[in-house]
Amino acid sequence: MASLGRSTLLPQCTSCLRRVTQLTWGSLQQVRGKSKAAREAERNIVVKLLQDVPRFGRAGGSYIPLNPATMRNRWFPSRLADYVPAVQSKKLRAEGVEITRDTTFGVRDRLEEVEDEEDDFFQQPKHYVRPIEIDLLSPERSMELLNTFVPPTIDFARQPIEQDKADGRPRYGASDAADILTAATMANQPKPSANGIYGSVSNADIASTIKAALAHNDEAARVLLSDGDISFVTGHEGDDTSRVKQLGMFRVQIQIPGAKEPITRNIRIRAKAEPGA
Structure with missing residues (x-):
């Protein structure tokens, strides 16, 4: 009778079994979070290249994803790229336009660090400063x-x-010793x-x-x-x-x-x- 009572408590239909299973084991399942690369990809915005940038793409018609901070602080002030409005970005994706960076563009040496190439690219050009020439006189x-x-x-x-002109009037100090000291000091000072x-x-x-x-x-x-x-x-x-x-x-x-x-x-x-x- 005991075994019969326990069996009557078990779910009898398929939907009930599925619901009980989800409630029992769902909390024990590990939910993986998004990777750092995936999170950064979601934050990226679409920009249009205005100049050739090594490892990114060629100017004129190249659309690439870029970090908003990099665009705001470096690329846009240097006029390397221009912002693409969200409406145009959706339209480009709908038309199947490729929005990705070309990591092989402008690469001279595949062993060269990407960060080094970017730093060299963003360095300000060194202008030649002509020394001042002075025609010296003999x-x-x-x-x-x-x-x-x-x-x-x-x-x-x-x-x-x-x-100082002597007025003939006697000078009195606080005491006789002070008068003697003042007279000695004035006598020793060079006129x-x-x-x-x-x-x-x-x-x-x-x-x-x-x-x-x-x-x-x-x-x-x-x-x-x-x-x-x-x-x-x-x-x-x-x-x-x-x-x-x-x-x-x-x-x-x-x-x-x-x-x-x-x-x-x-x-x-x-x-x-x-x-x-």
Whole structure:
């Protein structure tokens, strides 16, 4: 009786057997996902080649599938291909037009990596840049132009250092010791020259002024003059012949490297006028 009861619970028709089988074993079946290549193929769009591209196809009438990011970032800005609208893409497929890349087109060496060929293709062409040619003047000609365009005297204006004048009134400090220390410090400090100026006039200042004068002539503007080509003959302090720090009239030498003899010019440093004077 027990066996008869169990048999009565089993499905009796074919459709019931099929349904029970699907419910029992369907959950145990493994569902394979799509491969990466298949997923990428679904994302590809149809483009029309405007230029010959190795391993892809020939320009003019070639339709190929391409990754949207590659088209957006590289191909379309480089005008290698053009977008094909979705309506036209469906029409091409309906007409049986072949939409595939030609991996053998333009291949010179089958052992060459595809990525390397694509990178070489997308490299920007190297344009020839012609070097700048400067027709240099001879040292003798440069000195002739300097002698012609540089005036005998070059003027500069600087602010003179004001001299402290004793007013006869006693100076009081916080204490007698402070007064003694202040007096000793002032006695040890060197007194500024009566013609001292704030800052200085250097050979760089003179070179800049001379270059501005030479700029008004096309040939003279080609004279190459540096700060080291100018040195003070008078008025400098010690061995530093690159600047003077006082009012007065001084002489400088100007000599281009390679020239036989220098030329001399006067540098006049005058007191700068007070504003509103």
